[in-house]
Amino acid sequence: MKLLRGVEMANDKRAAQTEHKIEEALTVLINQKGFNNISVTDITREAKISRGTFYIHYLDKVDLLNHVEDNLLQKLQKILEEVIPRAIEQQRDGAWEVPYKAVISTLNQFLVDRELIIALLSTRGDPAFLTRVKDLFSQEIHRDINSYQGTISYDNNIPPDYIEEIVLNALMGIVLHWLSKDQPESPDEVAQIIMYYCETAPKEWITID
Incomplete structure (x- = not known):
């Protein structure tokens, strides 16, 4: 059993290494040619793997793109599920230490995947990816606002959906500009810039009790 487990772990490691090489190749090629102009042959040459190896992992280049984007969004969702509820509670209590640490954790993850994210968000990447990122932020924010046990009040002069859109675009704009x-x-x-924004602008429009 131990030998079998060791073989499985070695296979998993090799598979992860191969997928990483393919992702790196995808990033380079998006920047060079644009996703629409990339072929599977281009990817295998850049990654220095065979076509057979590529097809063990992915059906085609679109399947690869979806896999890469899904992985990035899953990482982001995991962090947001921790950050947003704490941020709401901490804003209510006026203490920002926990969200600050969580924001740094989020930004560190973005930094690890920076080149891939920038390639996907570029005009040569996938125009739909930015929408997927924004939808995820919006989904997590709405879920946690709806499950919050206290009271959240909005400025009467601006409809809530506009306030949420302003805050969401501002936060995403800071991160994308940075990357x-x-x-x-x-x-x-x-993180200090983001926390300063959260401590100032949104408080003019949103009250959490």
Whole structure:
């Protein structure tokens, strides 16, 4: 049993390494040619693997794209599920230490996948990916607002859906601007910018009791 488990672990490691090489190749090729102009042959040449190896992991280049995007969104969702409920509670209590640490954790994950994310969000990548990211943020925010046990009040001068859209676009704009810079600031510095925004602008429109 131990030998079998060891073989399975080795196979899993090799599979993960191969998928990482394919993802790196995809990133390079999106930047060079654009996703629509990439072929499976291009990917296998860049990754230095056989076509047979590629098809063990993916059906085609669209399946690869979906797999890559799904993985990124799953990582983001896991972090948001921890960050948003705590952020709501901490804003109510006026203490920001926990959300601040969670924001840094989120930004560190973005930084790890920075080149891939920027490629996907570029004009040569997948135009639908930004919408998927935004939809995930919106979905998690709405879920946690709806499950919050206290009271959330909005400024009467601006409809709630507009307030949520403004806040969502501002936060995403900060992160995307940061990722797109040639020499981005550290996650700690950007977390401070995000937390300052959360402590100022939204408080003018949203009250949490």
